[in-house]
Amino acid sequence: MLTIKNLSKQYNNGVHALDDINLTIGKGMFGLLGPNGAGKSSLMRTLATLQLPDSGSITFDGIDVLTQPNKIKQVLGYLPQDFGVYPRVSAYELLDYLAIMKGLTNPKVRKEQVLALLQQTNLYEHRHNYVANFSGGMKRRFGIAQSLLADPKLIMVDEPTAGLDPEERNRFYNLLSEVGKNIILILSTHIIEDIQDLCTDMAIINRGQVLKQGSPKALMAELQGQVWCKQSGNLNLKQLAAQHQILSTKSNGAQKAVHVHSQHQPDSDFTLVEPSLEDAYFKALNSEKAISSASNNQE
């Protein structure tokens, strides 16, 4: 169990990247969903002990993460958004080197684990090629291989599918879901479908705050009977927005489809639809905006 309590971090430029974060995360894949700048990477870096918060606590299986960083590093795998690789090092050499850094000092055990991970991530046949020359997808898979060294109990993967083609993305996610069965795997992303397809639990965060936590199913179920859709070639969005909370609009050729949140059918042109995770996400972000603009108006 990973428990995060009252975690806050303000950068020198005044940005509150983490603003009293509270989360309890159990085994399985946990999705951290939020727009650009929400604080996802700041949270990941803090959990990986690469930066300190101003206040709050993090515990993982009895380890106080902030005061015992060396202990957590022994059970942690981390794939940051960007990771640099040396220009002329093969996948095998680099993984072997990183394995030594992770404390795998026995050469036989290390070799077995490095080769097994190269197999698992489908990089075995490329093991003698330079990692710097790998495609984006291969680099990401290599990143997962390094994060799995020394059997971690907690893995964090920060926006891993940026720039991957659909096939590589699928392959990468199959790998993650296999890996994430028996440990805690935290996946940070702004891609809603990825969370819906993969995660058993999730949090929506924005401006450093947790807006919602629960299973994707539970977050969608909360909106049951409250999401209405209208399709038209002639939607007056301004007028609609004045009366209802618009969740999303999508163009479909000349037609536009709008989803609104309402306890009642807005008018006879609207049909009730099954809430999607996208609806739940925009509902959480919109509610937050409404609260912050109401409090700004009061000030």
Ligand SMILES: Nc1ncnc2c1ncn2[C@@H]1O[C@H](COP(=O)(O)OP(=O)(O)OP(=O)(O)O)[C@@H](O)[C@H]1O
């Ligand atoms: N080192 C830093 N110094 C100052 N401000 C920072 C620093 N790192 C992040 N920020 C700011 O903190 C906020 C949260 O950034 P963070 O990178 O954690 O968000 P994110 O959810 O990971 O965003 P993205 O999806 O764009 O990567 C942003 O406003 C960002 O500009």
